[in-house]
Amino acid sequence: VVGPEERPVSFDAGRRKQSRWATGSFQSAFKLLVPVLRSTARPGVKLQATMHLLAYGVGPVMAIQLASYPLLLVGPRFEALPWQLADAGVLFVVMGISPWIGFSVAQLRRGRPWWAAAPSLLCQLVGAGMSFTVILALIRATRSGGEFVRTPKHQIVERGQKWRDQAYVRVGDPRAVGEAALGAASLTMVPFAVAQAQWLVAVYSFLFALGFLTVAGLTAIDFLEAVT
Numbered sequence: 001v002v003g004p005e006e007r008p009v010s011f012d013a014g015r016r017k018q019s020r021w022a023t024g025s026f027q028s029a030f031k032l033l034v035p036v037l038r039s040t041a042r043p044g045v046k047l048q049a050t051m052h053l054l055a056y057g058v059g060p061v062m063a064i065q066l067a068s069y070p071l072l073l074v075g076p077r078f079e080a081l082p083w084q085l086a087d088a089g090v091l092f093v094v095m096g097i098s099p100w101i102g103f104s105v106a107q108l109r110r111g112r113p114w115w116a117a118a119p120s121l122l123c124q125l126v127g128a129g130m131s132f133t134v135i136l137a138l139i140r141a142t143r144s145g146g147e148f149v150r151t152p153k154h155q156i157v158e159r160g161q162k163w164r165d166q167a168y169v170r171v172g173d174p175r176a177v178g179e180a181a182l183g184a185a186s187l188t189m190v191p192f193a194v195a196q197a198q199w200l201v202a203v204y205s206f207l208f209a210l211g212f213l214t215v216a217g218l219t220a221i222d223f224l225e226a227v228t
Contacts, residue, residue, distance in 0.1 A: 008151055010169075012222055015215070015219075016151060022059065022137035025055060026056060029053040033050065033053050033054070059130065062128055063135055066131075066208050100117070103121070129212045130211075132178050132212070152169065153168075154166055164225060176220065179213075179219075180212065180213065184209075186206075190209065
């Protein structure tokens with residue numbers, strides 16, 4: 001059965017939807033993860049259930065990855081670190097390629113060349129920018145109760161249909177301020193990484209900066225178009 005669905009027409013509406021989904025996902029994980037792991041289900045079933053419940057955990061993992069970069073740039077060199085910390089620092093940098101591998105494998109399984117996944121890298125870019133929203137959702141999920149924040153719908157059925165002059169418009173999300181600040185901080189790390197020949201750190205710091213500044217910029221565009 002095919003059911004009609006309206007996608008968010010503004011970035012702020014999409015951010016609110018992702019925040020609601022992430023909050024609910026973390027709340028479900030807090031409630032169900034331990035019972036699932038203690039159940040008599042097969043190990044494969046437990047693994048898949050854990051991955052499903054912790055799907056939004058990629059946001060906090062991205063935050064850990066980004067937070068490790070200052071340690072790599074201004075902290076002791078790798079040879080001065082205990083091997084556990086040195087390996088962990090490399091892990092947080094290299095783990096960023098895992099979505100690229102996943103996109104490429106998906107294209108190969110569809111009978112396409114692996115480089116056909118290149119446009120999908122934009123998903124990782126937006127995902128990096130949305131990690132701040134996901135972290136806030138994780139914090140919110142630790143508290144009981146909460147408000148169901150509905151995604152605005154405007155009954156958009158035709159291309160070019162106006163929606164910004166409708167009553168139910170939500171633009172100017174304050175979370176964009178935090179995203180802009182993180183984008184600026186990530187961009188600041190790029191020249192330091194280049195000066196130290198930390199090329200992976202430079203690349204991923206730039207990707208994080210581009211992601212944060214992109215989502216913050218989309219919020220600013222929505223806000224300006226709605227008020228003008």
